[in-house]
Each structure stands twice: as structure tokens, then as C-alpha cells.
Amino acid sequence: xxxxxxxxxxxxxxxxxxxxxxxxxxxxxxxxxxxxxxxxxxxxxxxxxxxxxxxxxxxxxxxxxxxxxxxxxxxxxxxxxxxxxxxxxxxxxxxxxxxxxxxxxxxxxxxxxxxxxxxxxxxxxxxxxxxxxxxxxxxxxxxxxxxxxxxxxxxxxxxxxxxxxxxxxxxxxxxxxxxxxxxxxxxxxxxxxxxxxxxxxxxxxxxxxxxxxxxxxxxxxxxxxxxxxxxxxxxxxxxxxxxxxxxxxxxxxxxxxxxxxxxxxxxxxxxxxxxxxxxxxxxxxxxxxxxxxxxxxxxxxxxxxxxxxxxxxxxxxxxxxxxxxxxxxxxxxxxxxxxxxxxxxxxxxxxxxxxxxxxxxxxxxxxxxxxxxxxxxxxxxxxxxxxxxxxxxxxxxxxxxxxxxxxxxxxxxxxxxxxxxxxxxxxxxxxxxxxxxxxxxxxxxxx
Numbered sequence: 001x002x003x004x005x006x007x008x009x010x011x012x013x014x015x016x017x018x019x020x021x022x023x024x025x026x027x028x029x030x031x032x033x034x035x036x037x038x039x040x041x042x043x044x045x046x047x048x049x050x051x052x053x054x055x056x057x058x059x060x061x062x063x064x065x066x067x068x069x070x071x072x073x074x075x076x077x078x079x080x081x082x083x084x085x086x087x088x089x090x091x092x093x094x095x096x097x098x099x100x101x102x103x104x105x106x107x108x109x110x111x112x113x114x115x116x117x118x119x120x121x122x123x124x125x126x127x128x129x130x131x132x133x134x135x136x137x138x139x140x141x142x143x144x145x146x147x148x149x150x151x152x153x154x155x156x157x158x159x160x161x162x163x164x165x166x167x168x169x170x171x172x173x174x175x176x177x178x179x180x181x182x183x184x185x186x187x188x189x190x191x192x193x194x195x196x197x198x199x200x201x202x203x204x205x206x207x208x209x210x211x212x213x214x215x216x217x218x219x220x221x222x223x224x225x226x227x228x229x230x231x232x233x234x235x236x237x238x239x240x241x242x243x244x245x246x247x248x249x250x251x252x253x254x255x256x257x258x259x260x261x262x263x264x265x266x267x268x269x270x271x272x273x274x275x276x277x278x279x280x281x282x283x284x285x286x287x288x289x290x291x292x293x294x295x296x297x298x299x300x301x302x303x304x305x306x307x308x309x310x311x312x313x314x315x316x317x318x319x320x321x322x323x324x325x326x327x328x329x330x331x332x333x334x335x336x337x338x339x340x341x342x343x344x345x346x347x348x349x350x351x352x353x354x355x356x357x358x359x360x361x362x363x364x365x366x367x368x369x370x371x372x373x374x375x376x377x378x379x380x381x382x383x384x385x386x387x388x389x390x391x392x393x394x395x396x397x398x399x400x401x402x403x404x405x406x407x408x409x410x411x412x413x414x415x416x417x418x419x420x421x422x423x424x425x426x427x428x429x430x431x432x433x434x435x436x437x438x439x440x441x442x443x444x445x446x447x
Contacts (some may be wrong), residue, residue: 012205012333014065014419015374015391020169021058021196022047022126029057036194037172038384041344044197045172046145050178051137055128057102058196059152060121065391065419066112069203073108074122075162076101076153077309082133085170087143096133099151102126114357117388120154136173145170159209160207160332167199167339192384200374200389201341206332235438343371351381353409353425361407361426370438375415390408394418397440399432415439 023031031054039046047054057077063069069094081098084092105124112118128136135146150169153162348370354377366387367378377388399413403423411426412438426432 001118003213009091010207012068013393014063014069014203014205014387015393016069016165016201016203016337017062017317017389018165018167018201019062019201020198021059022049022171023056023058024050025054026357029061030157033058033195036197038192038194039190042342044199044342045192045194048127048174049171050174051139051176053176055126055209056105056123057126058121058123060119060389061154062117062119064117064417066116066118068419069118071110071118071120072155072157072159073102073110074120074152075155077104077124078102078151079123079126079148080131081147081149082131082135083147084135085145085147086301095135096131100130101147102130105435115422135171136171139175142174145172156335158310158333159205159335161335163203165201165206165234165334165337169197194385196385198386202338202340203337204335204336207331208334260352294428337424342372342373349381350426350431350435355407355423355425359421363409390415390422391417391419395440397436399436 018161020031023033026032034046034050035048037048037078039347059074059077061071078099078112080096081094082096083094085433086092102124105122108120108122110118110120140146147168147170149166151164151166153164155162346369350368351365352368354362354366356362367381367383369376369378373392375390376386377390378386394417397413399418403412403414404410409425411429411432413424413426413432415422415424424435426435
């Protein structure tokens, strides 16, 4: 049966967390992070920049896939598409849509940690005057923001081309002598002060689809190509390959039903007769047992020699060298990225111990907040900036007495995802069952 090419594709899905920090040159000659003002948990915030100062961008990427996502380096960063966001939340048309490439810094850091995660960071200068935009040169009015599109490309060993990530960042230009926003004032208002902005991307890796002539019948044209006149069909869509599968299943069922009816007719026409032979049944049973107990084959001992004492040349056989096998060329994958929207619906929060290094049996007490489809990690309960994110795709939770005896920690449970596994220790038995039920609602509790 002919099947669509999509039925043979094995996809990989990874979650990548990006943290972006903008640093400005201070009076002490050091680059210090500028504050990020956020209005709500759904607001990524805006950077408070001052006029006429040198700036640097600090980009950090993190993934729980570890070496399953073997990134090498950031190959390109582009910034542009500058727009004005007014006080009513309306984005005005961009006067500078071009994305300009900025010069990358020489220092990049790639690290794969013992807990199975991986990070990639880069620090590079950014001169906002290169955009020649009045929005970035003048002071931003109160209640307004400047939106810029930032795009970066990452070289990954398993991908055919560099993977492109893109998102918007917001800035607000202040006078050069303006003071930094007060931390004390942010405690009594809805505006929160952060040091960086974050975003989560869903990265999907798929093998490249074939385009050879003999495999053209596999192409799925339902969404990729336009067929003239298809708009007249309205919402109707063809079923595709499932029609053929249902037909074959129906034909197989009817054939089995016909076979059963045929056997019933044969058995009804010739019912089984009792044995009426001349030999006694005891003799037949004795011969049958003797037949089953009979041994066939050679009764002697067969010996196998691993090595031969004489070379093959003594027998007139020339030794043939084994052909050298070339290692298979790994298949390069095609990448697609998608920005995951933010969520502020918290299902569960609390302190847990996380096993960060199984070899050294190192545990760290952290604050966890469950906002599906991710589990956010914070250093403290009053922190606003997450230090890590765990994807709950394909989640499965296990808790066993053997793990408690092995690691020496009470109230343990293991969180298995599609890309990694994490071991936690709850403060008590009640919290243990509460976290398990929230993380994996489909799990049947142990009796």
C-alpha cells in the first residue's frame, strides 16, 4: 500500500530557553546589566537604556536535551525591524525593517553539564546608532516602548543548516543622566524589576523529505500545494490514506467471516466419526510414545575448533583481506523553531531538592512552579527570574522504595521526559503525592 512520506518521518522535539541581557558601560569601566521593567507575568519586560552609552548583548541558551542537541556556536546575530509601541498597545509601522548583522564577539562558551542539560552563551557588542533610527536616538515618551526584532543562528552538528531563532525585545530610551528605576518602588507596584528577559522556543528536527522521481507518489499535497478550484469545496477535506486503510481492514474482516462460514459448511456435511480401526488403542498409544522418544541425528560428540593450526595457504586457499567498511554518513536534519507563548496559570508551587550531580550525589534546594507545559525553576520563592525550565512533554513520574535506599533521601520521585530525567526529594509524604498527581495526572497511584 502506498503511504505518505510523512508516515516515515521520525521527529525530534527539543525545548530551548533563551535569556537576553543588555549591559551598558558604567563609570567604573565595567559593563553592568540594565534593568528590565515588567508589568505582569505575561510581559517579557522592556530594557531601560540611556542615551549615548556603549552596550553589549549577552545571549544564553539552555536545553535539557544535553548532547542530544549538540550545538557548536552562534554564527549570526541580526537586529532590526524597529517599531513604536504606544501606550494603548498598538504597534506602529516600522521605518527600519531591515535586519542588520552585528559583529560577533570572539568568546563563546559551550557546556554540557552532569545533569544532562546543555548551555551556549555569547557576549557581543551592539551599537544602536548603526540602525540610524530616530526612535533609538531620542528619549522614549512615558508609557511607550520601542520594539526590535532580534534573530540569531546556531550551528548544530545534527542539522543541515544553522537553526534560526527570532523574537521581539522591547527597550525604552532615557536621558543619559537619568537614574535607575528604584527597587523599593517596584515592591509596592505591579511593575517588577528584572535583570534579563527570557523566552522559550520549541525546536522540531525532521529528516529532509525525498524528492526523487521514484518516490514522488509519497508526497503529501494536502497542505503544501494549491489545487485550482479547491476553494469551491469549502470546509470539506479528503480523508487521505485512512480511506485505503479502512477499506483493507473491512476486506480482511469479510474474508475471515467467509472462511468461518465455509468451515462450518464442511463440518456439517461430514461430521467426525469415532475410530474403528483393527488395532487396539493401547498399541497405537504405545507406538506414538515410542516415536516421540526416538532420537535422531549423530550420537557422537561434535567438536568445534576456534583456530586452525595450519595456514590457509597449505590448503591452496589464498587469504582474502576483509574489505574496509566506511562509516555511514549521519543524516542531517531540518530544523523548525516556534516561540512558545507565555502562561501565568500556576498549578503547583513549592520547594524541592533537585539532584544536580548523580556522580557526586549533589542536591540543591530550589523553588519550583508548575505552569503547563513547563516546570519553572527559581532560586528562591520571591525570585522573578527563572534559573531553568523543564519541558513536560511525554512526562512520566515514578516513585519507588529502591530509589530511596539507593540515594539515601526520603520522599523521592523521578520525572521522566522525552529528553531527560530528573530526581526530586519532597519535604514530606503529603507534598510527594501532591507533586506526583499534579505532574502526571494519568498516573495510577501505588496501592
